[in-house]
Amino acid sequence: NTIYNLSQVTKSIQREESVHMDRRKQKTRNEIFDAFIRLLHQKRYSNISVKDIIDEANVGRATFYNHFETKDSLLHAFCENIFEHVFHSDHGCGIPIELDSSYTLEERLTHIFYHFKSSKKDILSILNSEDADLFWSNFRPYIQKLFSAQIADKNLPQNFLESYYTGSFLACVQWWIRQNMRSSEQDMTHYFLQAANLGEAPEMAETALQ
Numbered sequence: 001n002t003i004y005n006l007s008q009v010t011k012s013i014q015r016e017e018s019v020h021m022d023r024r025k026q027k028t029r030n031e032i033f034d035a036f037i038r039l040l041h042q043k044r045y046s047n048i049s050v051k052d053i054i055d056e057a058n059v060g061r062a063t064f065y066n067h068f069e070t071k072d073s074l075l076h077a078f079c080e081n082i083f084e085h086v087f088h089s090d091h092g093c094g095i096p097i098e099l100d101s102s103y104t105l106e107e108r109l110t111h112i113f114y115h116f117k118s119s120k121k122d123i124l125s126i127l128n129s130e131d132a133d134l135f136w137s138n139f140r141p142y143i144q145k146l147f148s149a150q151i152a153d154k155n156l157p158q159n160f161l162e163s164y165y166t167g168s169f170l171a172c173v174q175w176w177i178r179q180n181m182r183s184s185e186q187d188m189t190h191y192f193l194q195a196a197n198l199g200e201a202p203e204m205a206e207t208a209l210q
Contacts, residue, residue, distance in 0.1 A: 025067075028059060028063060029067050031059065032067060032068070032074065033077075034057070036048075036053055036056075036074060036078060037078070038056060041121070041125055045126075046130055049071075050064060053071070053074070072134075075131060075134060076138065078126075079135050082123065083139060087112075087142050087146075105193075106189055106193065109192060109193070110186055110188075110189045113185035113189060116176075116181070117185060123177075136170065139170070140170065143169055147169070148162050151165060165196060169192060172195075
């Protein structure tokens with residue numbers, strides 16, 4: 001029994017140490033993210049070096065490379081971090097918003113616009129860099145997954161519908177950003193849903209948003 005109890009204590013300590021280590025790693029990762037976005041507010045992405053990032057984050061070079069292979073992988077991870085936040089529901093259940101049946105499509109789209117606006121400064125810092133395409137290429141699969149569960153038409157291929165609505169929604173978000181996000185999140189959702197219901201061809205829908 002004594003040996004069993006000692007084994008249980010050892011496992012408990014190991015679990016606590018693992019949790020502490022995970023929290024410490026996440027804290028360091030967040031510090032690197034914060035430093036990266038501060039630098040993006042000051043200069044273009046191409047002018048930011050790994051040395052700039054580690055100096056701003058006050059971490060060692062080895063620490064940086066323990067988390068990210070390159071500066072580009074940091075940018076990729078940062079984009080994914082934004083999207084994971086945007087696409088998870090607000091009530092804390094941990095279910096991705098595109099799979100949470102308690103949300104209507106209108107609510108899901110409004111939720112996306114809301115988080116875009118709340119992260120406006122950070123997102124614009126990325127979009128104003130020469131790697132804006134990376135942001136949109138990372139964003140697209142999340143949107144496509146959302147629509148894949150929402151749309152169906154027996155007369156049209158599913159992958160065509162997903163591509164059409166995904167492209168139209170991305171064009172809608174891009175237009176909104178060019179307008180400095182002046183329209184409300186609810187209005188943008190309304191605009192998109194109204195336009196989507198018109199059944200315009202994809203290129204017509206995108207042109208209308210220019």
